[in-house]
Amino acid sequence: MIDDQALVSRVISGDKQAFRLLINQHERLVAHMVSRLVERNEDREELCQDVFLKVYEKINEFNFQSKLSTWIATIAYRMGINHLRKKKIDLSDIPEEESFTAHFISRDDPQESMEDHEIEAMTLALIDQLPPHYKTILTMYHVDQMNYNEIGEVTGLPEGTVKNYLFRARNLLKEKVKKYLGKEQLL
Amino acid sequence: MTHNDEDLQRKFDRQDFPGEGMDAQAYQKVFDALKREPEYMLPIYFADRLVTLIESKEKGKEVARDNLWLGLGLFSFVVALIVAFVFTDFKISVGAFQFLAGYPGLIFFGISFILLLHWVDKKILRKVEAF
Numbered sequence: 001m002i003d004d005q006a007l008v009s010r011v012i013s014g015d016k017q018a019f020r021l022l023i024n025q026h027e028r029l030v031a032h033m034v035s036r037l038v039e040r041n042e043d044r045e046e047l048c049q050d051v052f053l054k055v056y057e058k059i060n061e062f063n064f065q066s067k068l069s070t071w072i073a074t075i076a077y078r079m080g081i082n083h084l085r086k087k088k089i090d091l092s093d094i095p096e097e098e099s100f101t102a103h104f105i106s107r108d109d110p111q112e113s114m115e116d117h118e119i120e121a122m123t124l125a126l127i128d129q130l131p132p133h134y135k136t137i138l139t140m141y142h143v144d145q146m147n148y149n150e151i152g153e154v155t156g157l158p159e160g161t162v163k164n165y166l167f168r169a170r171n172l173l174k175e176k177v178k179k180y181l182g183k184e185q186l187l
Numbered sequence: 188m189t190h191n192d193e194d195l196q197r198k199f200d201r202q203d204f205p206g207e208g209m210d211a212q213a214y215q216k217v218f219d220a221l222k223r224e225p226e227y228m229l230p231i232y233f234a235d236r237l238v239t240l241i242e243s244k245e246k247g248k249e250v251a252r253d254n255l256w257l258g259l260g261l262f263s264f265v266v267a268l269i270v271a272f273v274f275t276d277f278k279i280s281v282g283a284f285q286f287l288a289g290y291p292g293l294i295f296f297g298i299s300f301i302l303l304l305h306w307v308d309k310k311i312l313r314k315v316e317a318f
Contacts, residue, residue, distance in 0.1 A: 016242065020234045028228075041227065048229055049233075123220035127221070143222065173221075181209060
């Protein structure tokens with residue numbers, strides 16, 4: 001497999017085959033991030049395209065201070081957030097253990113027991129209901145295997161805040177899932 | 188969030204699964220779901236289409252650059268022409284073509300003949316070629 005430095009040099013020299021390779025290597029990462037931030041599939045594809053166009057345009061500014069994937073993820077994250085701002089979608093934090101948390105846990109109370117796969121589907125749906133920063137951080141950590149430092153670099157948040165977001169989001173999901181499990185065990 | 192929650196999350200992060208208790212079971216479900224990739228995938232032709240788009244953009248930029256040079260060339264030519272006219276006190280003269288002024292019929296015939304050839308080419312020859 002070609003390393004980042006060689007790949008970037010080839011792209012800068014105008015090698016389109018190398019850029020095609022760069023896209024193939026990073027399209028899943030970009031698609032994960034964009035799909036967590038943007039709802040409509042048409043918007044997702046357009047945004048992914050804009051992300052890679054920006055990567056192509058700015059690649060001669062990449063200085064190898066971070067991994068290429070982290071740099072590309074940073075572009076995808078910023079463009080995703082800008083897209084949400086343009087659409088006037090709320091980016092607010094989870095209000096500390098108050099309105100959002102209470103509302104999130106209490107709504108859609110379980111009426112009957114659920115199968116395992118139903119609980120998993122429900123958990124995935126719950127992830128989608130979290131605020132954008134939380135969803136993206138969860139995906140970067142659990143799906144794309146990024147560490148706290150890399151996530152901090154991508155989001156511009158301190159490492160401590162990244163950890164806090166992860167813990168809070170997982171705790172929130174756990175509380176909700178626990179209600180369903182509780183119902184399952186009672187029935 | 189309690190210390191127990193923090194402890195449980197750390198254990199799951201280290202893949203050290205604490206099987207007992209409702210919290211642990213719930214975290215197990217959450218961590219399993221979080222590992223699932225989002226369903227959205229880009230189309231398989233995404234990279235090819237993007238590279239084609241970049242190539243056409245670059246081609247467009249090249250054409251724009253060529254047009255800019257052409258414009259600059261024409262502008263410089265006109266400026267040079269004006270400067271040359273001014274400095275050499277050049278007077279426009281039709282010179283050898285002055286004799287044509289005495290043959291208006293010849294000019295009329297020449298123009299009509301060229302137009303006729305164009306018409307024949309367009310209406311007859313090209314149609315025959317098409318068959």
